[in-house]
Amino acid sequence: MMEAVSVFHIGYVPVRGRLILAPMDGYSNLPFRSICRELGSALSYTEFINALDILQSHPRIFRKFAFLPQERPVVFQIFDSDPQRLLEVALRLQEYEPDVIDINMGCSDNNVAFRGAGAGLLRSPETVATIFRTLTRALNVPVSGKIRLGWDEQTRNYLQIARIVEDNGGALLAVHARTRSQKYAGRADWDAIAEVKQSVSIPVVGNGDVCSLGDVEAMLNHTACDGVMIGRAAIGNPWIFSGLNREAVPFDRVYFVMRDHLQRMLDFYHGEYGLVLFRKHARRYLSLYSLPPDLMRCLMTTDSVPEFLESLHLVGNYL
Numbered sequence: 001m002m003e004a005v006s007v008f009h010i011g012y013v014p015v016r017g018r019l020i021l022a023p024m025d026g027y028s029n030l031p032f033r034s035i036c037r038e039l040g041s042a043l044s045y046t047e048f049i050n051a052l053d054i055l056q057s058h059p060r061i062f063r064k065f066a067f068l069p070q071e072r073p074v075v076f077q078i079f080d081s082d083p084q085r086l087l088e089v090a091l092r093l094q095e096y097e098p099d100v101i102d103i104n105m106g107c108s109d110n111n112v113a114f115r116g117a118g119a120g121l122l123r124s125p126e127t128v129a130t131i132f133r134t135l136t137r138a139l140n141v142p143v144s145g146k147i148r149l150g151w152d153e154q155t156r157n158y159l160q161i162a163r164i165v166e167d168n169g170g171a172l173l174a175v176h177a178r179t180r181s182q183k184y185a186g187r188a189d190w191d192a193i194a195e196v197k198q199s200v201s202i203p204v205v206g207n208g209d210v211c212s213l214g215d216v217e218a219m220l221n222h223t224a225c226d227g228v229m230i231g232r233a234a235i236g237n238p239w240i241f242s243g244l245n246r247e248a249v250p251f252d253r254v255y256f257v258m259r260d261h262l263q264r265m266l267d268f269y270h271g272e273y274g275l276v277l278f279r280k281h282a283r284r285y286l287s288l289y290s291l292p293p294d295l296m297r298c299l300m301t302t303d304s305v306p307e308f309l310e311s312l313h314l315v316g317n318y319l
């Protein structure tokens, strides 16, 4: 298959599409990312990686940044509050040959943000400058950032942060158009994405509340952003990356992809733990259908792969 032409670059890394699966802790692991990438997501962002877990050699941390060659371009996303720790961890992770290293400046979780990491970095523009200056000088791969609009409604400093990222060598900026204090409430402010796009010359990826292909077009038109990042709406609907709305996907296709996804989870997590982690995906794949409660209960609770597959096969009888 011929690869599409590049639509933008992250430094020297060509990106050959506009739709991108968002990094999502607990979801955007290798099995789900690789499916989305095959269906058309143009980049593979890992779940966020805690720098402290790398420094302390957390036993299962390798799973967070394992990737398949066909997922490239691959973006490793890391979070911490301290520029030197981020540098040390980025240098270590560079050995695993990601295409890009991304700094998380958007996580709104209190445990992360109140220790000055994730969206907590937005409160310290000087630290953001130091992080980007230090990492872009020391690394061989481009460095990108993912931000929110600010810490809260009183401090929406996204334009300042965007310019700092660009001025200090950052190669791409993804913007989740909410503040930290909004978490996921309210509407994403796409006007702010448009402002960022006008203020910097590095590529800008817009993010927040894109639920359908109509929303993709609307965001591209509204903001002129270079790429559109899709998070929650891609869970249970990886077909959005191939230009299909969920309602247009026939059940035999859903069934095939669910089995494939489950198999990738079983392979990656070595056995039935993969099934346990797959349940939340399964719930979303099946959310369009009204299924008998007993059948759903079995699908959501069984630890047996054969029993899960048998129940999944029965779903077709209720459509």
Ligand SMILES: Cc1cc2nc3c(=O)[nH]c(=O)nc-3n(C[C@H](O)[C@H](O)[C@H](O)COP(=O)(O)O)c2cc1C
Pocket (backbone or CB within 6 Å): 022, 023, 024, 025, 026, 027, 046, 047, 048, 077, 104, 106, 107, 146, 176, 207, 208, 209, 210, 229, 230, 231, 232, 233
């Ligand atoms: C379950 C979950 C986990 C997330 N984990 C991350 C993460 O690890 N790194 C990150 O930058 N953003 C993370 N996010 C935020 C998403 O990348 C995205 O910015 C947000 O969901 C808004 O996009 P959406 O409206 O398309 O879902 C997460 C979001 C969700 C719902």
